Amino acid sequence: MTEKAAPPELTGWKKLAVDFGPLLIFFAAYSRFDIYVGTAAFMAATAIAMAAAWLLIRRIPAMTWFSALLVGVFGGLTLWLKDETFIKIKPTIVFLILSAILFFGLLRKRNYLKSILGTIYEGLTERGWELLAWRWAFFFLVLALLNEIFWRFFPTDIWLHFKLWGDTLLTFVFAIAQAPMLMRHGLKLDDKKKDDNGSQAED
Structure with missing residues (x-):
């Protein structure tokens, strides 16, 4: 009986880009504008990071899903309530x-x-x-x-x-x-x- 192959994982600079890219975008947008623009950019960059993960390994890691869900919820509340x-x-x-x-x-x-x-x-x-x-x-x-x-x-x-x-x-x-x-x-x-x-x- 053959062992089930481990799912593909992001490594090296690709993993760094997916994991930390949205945060860097958030920092850059906040520095140039304000925290609300930064939050919107953070949400957009997170969605792009998910798409990039899918294109690279044909799957979205669980931690990326988890982070994206919370960014969507808390980022959405930040923009909606201006808080x-x-x-x-x-x-x-x-x-x-x-x-x-x-x-x-x-x-x-x-x-x-x-x-x-x-x-x-x-x-x-x-x-x-x-x-x-x-x-x-x-x-x-x-x-x-x-x-x-x-x-x-x-x-x-x-x-x-x-x-x-x-x-x-x-x-x-x-x-x-x-x-x-x-x-x-x-x-x-x-x-x-x-x-x-x-x-x-x-x-």
Whole structure:
């Protein structure tokens, strides 16, 4: 019985463009006009990013759907009610939902993080996956709290800079910081390289 092939994924600059392109458009439009024009541009850019994902891999990743849904809801409320609060709390809602999903899964003895990233961290033990899921669940709570602090107590310019650069950098640093734990729990970073080199030698 053959294993079902993993669905195609966006990688490299294509993934960065789809994931962060709309946010960069939001920042540029806000800087040139105001937050309402920025929000409209954000919504349009998100729709374009979804179309780009479909053209590139013939599917739209679940996280892209999730983000687009919230951008549509909170962006629409922002424009309709002329209240920038909605677009500012959108990241808080995203992080809280992600955290809740991970906590819910862990309490039910199901690791949703592994379901999504299983092909990335090959060789990681069940204990490693459990620790990683707990850490990301708490980290998303921290990001939600930070977003609340920045939009409530700082000007919009500061909040947007944090959203564009701050939580992106924090997420990158947090992900890198998990490497020692992952390696202690079975992740072998050299395995794939060895396999690739072996395949090339055979060819």
